[in-house]
Amino acid sequence: MSERYRTFVPVPPAERDELRRRAVRVLVVGRSAAGEEVLLFEDTDPGVPGVSWWMTPGGGIDPGESELEAAVRELAEETGLVVTADRLVGPVARREVVHGYSDQVVIQTESFWLLELDRFQVDIAGHTEEEQLTIQQHRWWPLAELATTTAWIWPAELVPLVEAGRAGGAVVELGRQEESTVPVEVPTGYDALVLAGGRARRLDGASKPEVELRGRRLVDHVLGAVTGADAAVVVAPETLVLPEGVRRTLESPPSGGPVAGLVAGLAALADGRTPGQVTVVLGCDAPFVAGALPRLLAALAADPQLDGAVLADTDGRRQWLSAAYRTEALRRALGSSDGRDAAARAVLGGLRLHVEPARGLEAVDLDTWDDIRAVQS
Structure with missing residues (x-):
């Protein structure tokens, strides 16, 4: 059984501890009257509220274990299913995967194994304390649906791996x-412009960039997202203390x-x-934007005809101040x-833009004390 290694306390991306390990994943395909379905668990990162993904059963290899022994053990612990090693096919695939979480980075070499059987009742009594906290639910996904879903599936190649x-x-x-x-993989080769002025009327006149969220100032959350910038400027009064070099x-x-x-x-x-x-x-009031930045920059790089890539909130509204623009x-x-006194939408709305849907709280901006309290823990 894998040891607990996460603190769940977000730290600046560049300061995260790094863990390396060997791991196994099991592609569990169940047959039922409904057809072929794949067992997946919905996992979360407590430091990035509102974001989740679906993953296969599996985990780290204990000392002295073979990959196959670990796959059998992980199946029993995470699903309650006990099988003999000869039931598993593989390894089907191998990779090195990098998991960047809010509190640390996990780099692991993985092998994938295939198990096909009749659908069974999943028992999660063997989940670790960490898994009980992060895993929200499990689901038998129709195999055909996985090929078209917009949900975040880890690994993205799940269906081709079953076929392989x-x-x-x-x-x-x-x-x-x-x-x-x-x-x-922090993107580089861009400039960063952070807006941290304004009167913050709905914060009773408080200095918004200096408001603390989870032990860090809002401006520091946002500057942490652009550590790969060639140069960064903050538009703010002299009273705001900034890191050296900004x-x-x-x-x-x-x-x-x-x-x-x-x-x-x-x-x-x-x-x-x-x-x-x-x-x-x-904007200095978008502390969860870090995860979206690589997608914005990648979308802009992929299409030279674009003028920019802008994040959209869950209602589809464009967030003009969470964006990457050609200078x-x-x-x-x-x-x-x-x-x-010009409106950002009126000025920037005519640009040719890629609109990138936000995941979780990426597009949330914090304008009131109620907004801040809602995401404080």
Whole structure:
């Protein structure tokens, strides 16, 4: 049985501890009157509320165990099913997978095994304390549905792996993959512009970037998401203490709104240097945006015709201040005005944009004390 290794206390992405281990996963295909179904568990990362994914049974290999012995044991512990080793087919596939969680990074070499049998009643009495906390439910997924679902499935190649196991032949080598709630492969090659001004009227005039959430200031949560930036600027008053190396600017006169902040921020990023081709724009009140940033940058890189990639909340509303823009396109959209009191949607709405759906709380912004209390734990 794998040992508990997670603290569930979020830390800055670059400061996460790293754990390496060997592990096994089992592709459990059950037959019933409904057809062929795959057993999956819905797992979560307590440090990234609202995000979940579906995974196969499996876990770490204990000292002295073979891969096959570990697969048999993990099946018994996680599903209550006891089988003999000869029932499992494999290994079907191998990979090195990187799991970036909110509290640490797990890097493991994995082998996949296939088990086909009649559908059975799952018993989770053997789950560890950690599994009881993170795993929300289990489900027998129709095999055909897994090929088309938009749910987050780990691994994404689950259906082809079942087919490969049935076909026999050579082990499928999946190489190195990443499955993360807070990415490990930090994107680089962009500038970052963080808006941290404003009056925060609904926070009774408090300095919003300095409001603490889970032991860190909101501005530090957001700056932690852009550690791969070539340069970063925060649009904020002098009273806000910033980490070393982060530029500061402020629109003049202050409190000119987000578009005025964008104008001032772009000018500061170009001061004494050649600005990057891409500028990531974030508000200081979006502390959970880190997981979305690699997807925004990847979408922008994949299509040279795009002017930007913007995050959308669960209602489909575009979050103009959680986005990655081509710097020149952003400059053209802002024009020659100072942007004072202009609406971001009116200025940026004409750009050619990829709209990226948010996962969990990625698009949540914190405007009131009730908003902050709701995500504090």
